[in-house]
C-alpha cells in the first residue's frame with residue numbers, strides 16, 4: 623500500500639502552483655530556529671544554529687529560509703561573510719554558502735535553485751564578487767545543481783570539522799569534499 627503523505631507534506635512528484643505560491647524565500651527570524659530542527663532530525667545542530675543566528679546579528683552571517691505558509695520552514699541556506707580562511711570568505715569580496723537543505727518532500731520543485739538565487743542576488747548587491755561552498759564528493763545531486771547554477775570545482779577539501787551538539791557533546795564530522803566557487807554577476 624502506498625504510504626500516505628503527512629498533512630502538508632505532498633509527494634515530491636506533485637508541485638501544484640498553489641503550493642509554490644505559498645512559499646516565501648526570506649531571511650530567518652528568531653522564531654524560525656526550532657523549525658530548522660525538522661521534527662528532531664537536526665536537533666544535534668541546535669547550538670550551532672543559535673550561534674549562526676547570533677552571528678547574523680553581528681553582521682557576519684545571513685540565514686535564508688524557504689517558508690511554507692501553514693507548514694513552516696521547508697528549506698534553508700546559510701551564508702558566512704567572514705572566515706579565518708580567506709579563500710572561503712573574507713568579509714568583502716568572497717562569501718561562503720553552507721547548511722543548504724530542502725525538506726525531502728519539497729525537493730525537485732525548483733526551491734533549492736530559488737533560495738540559492740536569492741542569496742546570490744543579495745551578495746552581489748552587497749558588493750561580493752565570489753561565492754564559495756564545499757560539497758561532499760558523493761553528493762551528485764547537489765553537485766549537479768551547483769554546476770547548473772554556474773559553480774565549478776576549484777579544490778579538494780578534507781571536510782573535517784566539529785561542533786557541540788544539543789547535549790554539550792563534541793561531534794566530529796569527516797566528509798571529503800570539493801570546494802566549488804562562482805563569480806557573481808555584479809548586476810545582481
Ligand SMILES: CC(C)(COP(=O)(O)OP(=O)(O)OC[C@H]1O[C@@H](n2cnc3c(N)ncnc32)[C@H](O)[C@@H]1OP(=O)(O)O)[C@@H](O)C(=O)NCCC(=O)NCCS
Nearest residue numbers: 722723724729730731732733734735756757761764766767
Ligand atoms: C541539494 C538540494 C538542496 C536541492 O534542492 P531542490 O529544491 O531539490 O533543488 P531544485 O528543485 O532547484 O533542483 C533539483 C532538480 O529538480 C529539477 N526541478 C526543478 N524544478 C522542477 C519541477 N518543477 N519539476 C521537476 N523537476 C524540477 C531541477 O532541474 C533539478 O534537476 P537535476 O538534479 O536533474 O539538475 C536538495 O536535494 C537537498 O536538500 N539535499 C540534501 C541536503 C544536501 O545535500 N544539501 C547540499 C549540501 S552541499
